[in-house]
Amino acid sequence: MDQASILAASRGPDMTGAAASARAIRHACRDGSLAGATSGLAPGFVQGNLAILPSDLAADFLRFCQANPRPCPIIGVSDIGSPKVPVLGEDLDIRTDFPGYRVWRNGELIDETNDVSDYWRDDLVSFVIGCSLSFEEALLQEGIPLRHVERGIRVPMFRTNVSCTPAGPFEGPLVVSMRPLKAAHAIRAIQITSRFPAVHGAPVHIGDPALIGIRDVSRPDYGDPVEVLADEIPVFWACGVTPQSIIANVKPPFAITHAPGCMLVTDRRNTEFAVI
Numbered sequence: 001m002d003q004a005s006i007l008a009a010s011r012g013p014d015m016t017g018a019a020a021s022a023r024a025i026r027h028a029c030r031d032g033s034l035a036g037a038t039s040g041l042a043p044g045f046v047q048g049n050l051a052i053l054p055s056d057l058a059a060d061f062l063r064f065c066q067a068n069p070r071p072c073p074i075i076g077v078s079d080i081g082s083p084k085v086p087v088l089g090e091d092l093d094i095r096t097d098f099p100g101y102r103v104w105r106n107g108e109l110i111d112e113t114n115d116v117s118d119y120w121r122d123d124l125v126s127f128v129i130g131c132s133l134s135f136e137e138a139l140l141q142e143g144i145p146l147r148h149v150e151r152g153i154r155v156p157m158f159r160t161n162v163s164c165t166p167a168g169p170f171e172g173p174l175v176v177s178m179r180p181l182k183a184a185h186a187i188r189a190i191q192i193t194s195r196f197p198a199v200h201g202a203p204v205h206i207g208d209p210a211l212i213g214i215r216d217v218s219r220p221d222y223g224d225p226v227e228v229l230a231d232e233i234p235v236f237w238a239c240g241v242t243p244q245s246i247i248a249n250v251k252p253p254f255a256i257t258h259a260p261g262c263m264l265v266t267d268r269r270n271t272e273f274a275v276i
Contacts, residue, residue, distance in 0.1 A: 021045065022089065025265040026097040035099045035114055037154050037261035039133055046199070046270055047263035048075055048088065048128040049240030050098060051247075052116075052256035055080045058125040060168025064246070065127065067165040070238035071174055073198050075268070078126040085128055088266040094126045100259030102244070107251030116256050124256075129240045130199035131263050132177055134270040138192050144185045147226045154261035155179065156220035157239050161213025162204075164242065172249030176204060176236040178217065180228040186235050193237065198273040205236040212236065222260040 022045040028034035038047055053061050058080075065072035076085040083094045095117045103111040103119055111119075132155070136146060148155045155177045162174040181189055186206060194202040209217045217234055218225050222241050228234050247255045258264070 022265045022267050023091055026089070026092060029099045029114065030093065030096040032114060035262075038099060038263045038265060039136075039149060039154070039261065040152070042265045043137060044270055046075065046088075046266045046268040046273060047131040047133045048266055049131055049243070050094070050101075050256070050258040050264060051127045051129065051243040052094070052124050053127075053252060054121070054254060055123045055125050057169070057252055058127075060170055061127065061243075064164070064167035064170035065129070067167050068174075068242070069197070070200060070204060071164065071240065071242035073130040073200065073240075074127055075130050075198060075273075076126075076128040076266075080125055081122040083120065083126070085126060088128060088264070088268060090267070092264075092266070094128075094264075095120055098258050098262055098264050100262030102257045102259050104247050104252070104255040104257065106253060107248050112259060119256060121254075127243075128264060128266075129243070130273070131240055132200050132237055133263065134199040134273055135193045135196040137270055138196070138274070139189055142188060142192060144181065144189055144192075146179055148179070148224065151226070153226070154223035156217075156225055157222035157241050157260060158209070158214045158217075158236075159221045159245050164246065169250050169252075170246055172246040173213075173242075174204070175222070175239040175242040175245045176212070177223070177239040177241075178209075178220070178226075178234050178236050180226060180232040181235050182232055186233050189235060195275045196273055197275060199270075200238050200240070202237075203235050204238050207233055209234055209236075
């Protein structure tokens with residue numbers, strides 16, 4: 001299946017109660033025909049970030065996420081050793097259904113791949129974390145332009161000097177995503193994203209990047225750069241890449257994450273996570 005066919009399938013109807021469009025994206029990841037960012041694929045369906053850790057660290061990581069719900073809103077957890085997360089999709093394999101993974105050992109990135117089956121272990125627990133792509137759909141529906149979406153690139157993401165609340169061995173800096181918006185759009189974006197607490201919620205900072213330790217907003221730590229025009233304000237949301245910053249800081253013996261921008265497309269609807 002080529003990229004055009006994948007995109008067409010991603011906009012298809014639901015079938016027999018399962019999200020056919022979302023399943024098509026996962027199958028394309030699984031067979032290796034889809035790689036790269038998932039922004040814009042399967043509109044309406046929740047996408048997720050990933051953190052996989054050994055079971056002896058899972059309880060502490062769960063407590064870390066509970067203590068830091070803005071960057072780490074958990075939407076699904078696997079059983080120990082299972083690659084399935086049934087609450088997010090019936091036909092879902094956490095080892096193959098992301099278009100990009102990162103593999104970590106002692107806090108160092110050792111591999112980037114589109115299939116982690118060869119790294120799988122019976123003691124691993126998978127955490128799927130809510131993604132800002134869910135609230136981006138709501139922003140776009142309100143006519144708020146998002147430059148990275150218009151250009152088909154990944155949102156810029158930055159490590160900050162804001163410390164997450166520690167839990168067990170897990171501690172380190174918050175990661176944020178940035179979207180440049182005009183003032184009126186920024187105000188409306190706050191209102192809209194406040195309705196999505198399960199997928200990062202409202203911004204954590206607006207304005208001067210230096211106040212949260214970002215020296216150069218044109219040089220993101222993750223994702224792709226976008227310019228901030230003279231009539232725009234940089235708006236920052238807590239980001240699901242934060243666990244990767246934490247892993248690099250804490251240096252657990254083994255971990256797997258998604259590659260930034262390469263998400264799991266689930267069968268859940270964005271509207272399920274909106275607070276009316």
